[in-house]
C-alpha cells in the first residue's frame with residue numbers, strides 16, 4: 085500500500101472508483117473529479133497554477149495497492165478563513181467498495197507523514213460533519229483533538245462541522 089502522486093498508470097482503476105462514487109453517493113458527497121485530465125489538474129493545483137479565486141495550492145495523493153486505486157487525500161498547503169471553518173488542511177475519501185477496512189485511518193496517517201516531510205506546519209486542521217462518525221473516528225485515531233463545532237452553510241443547507249487539530 086502506497087500513497088503516491090497521481091499517475092496515469094492508475095487511471096483505469098480511478099475511473100472505476102469514480103463510477104462507484106457517482107453510483108453510491110448523492111452529489112454533495114461525491115468526492116472524486118472526472119478522470120479526464122485529473123492527473124494534469126492535480127499537478128497544476130500542487131503548483132498553484134490556474135486556481136479559482138480563494139483557492140490555495142493543494143497536493144493530491146492517491147492511496148494505491150498494486151494497480152488498484154483505493155483512496156484520495158487533498159492537502160491544502162495553508163489555511164484561509166473559509167478553510168479554517170470548513171475543509172481544513174486535509175480532505176480525504178476511500179472508494180465505496182474499500183470502505184470499512186481500516187484504509188481511511190491508514191491513509192490519513194500516511195498523509196500526516198507526507199505533511200511532516202513536505203510542509204512547514206506544526207499542526208493541521210481536519211474537519212468533518214458532526215454526523216460523519218467514521219470520519220471522526222479516523223481523525224481521533226490519528227491524534228485529533230476537538231477544538232469546537234461550528235455551523236456552516238454548505239450545499240444549500242446548514243451543517244454542523246467538527247474542527248479537530250492534529251499536532252505533528
Ligand SMILES: CC(C)(COP(=O)(O)OP(=O)(O)OC[C@H]1O[C@@H](n2cnc3c(N)ncnc32)[C@H](O)[C@@H]1OP(=O)(O)O)[C@@H](O)C(=O)NCCC(=O)NCCS
Pocket residue numbers: 115176177178179182183184185186187188189190211212213216217218219221222225
Ligand atoms: C470517512 C472515510 C474516509 C473512512 O474510511 P474507511 O476506510 O471507511 O474507515 P476505516 O475502515 O479506517 O474505519 C474508520 C472507523 O470507522 C468505523 N467504521 C467503519 N465502517 C463503519 C460503518 N459502516 N459504520 C460505522 N462505523 C464504521 C471503523 O470501525 C473505524 O472506527 P474505529 O477506529 O473506532 O474502529 C470513508 O468512509 C469515506 O470515504 N467516506 C465518504 C467520504 C467522506 O466522508 N470523507 C471524509 C470527509 S470529512
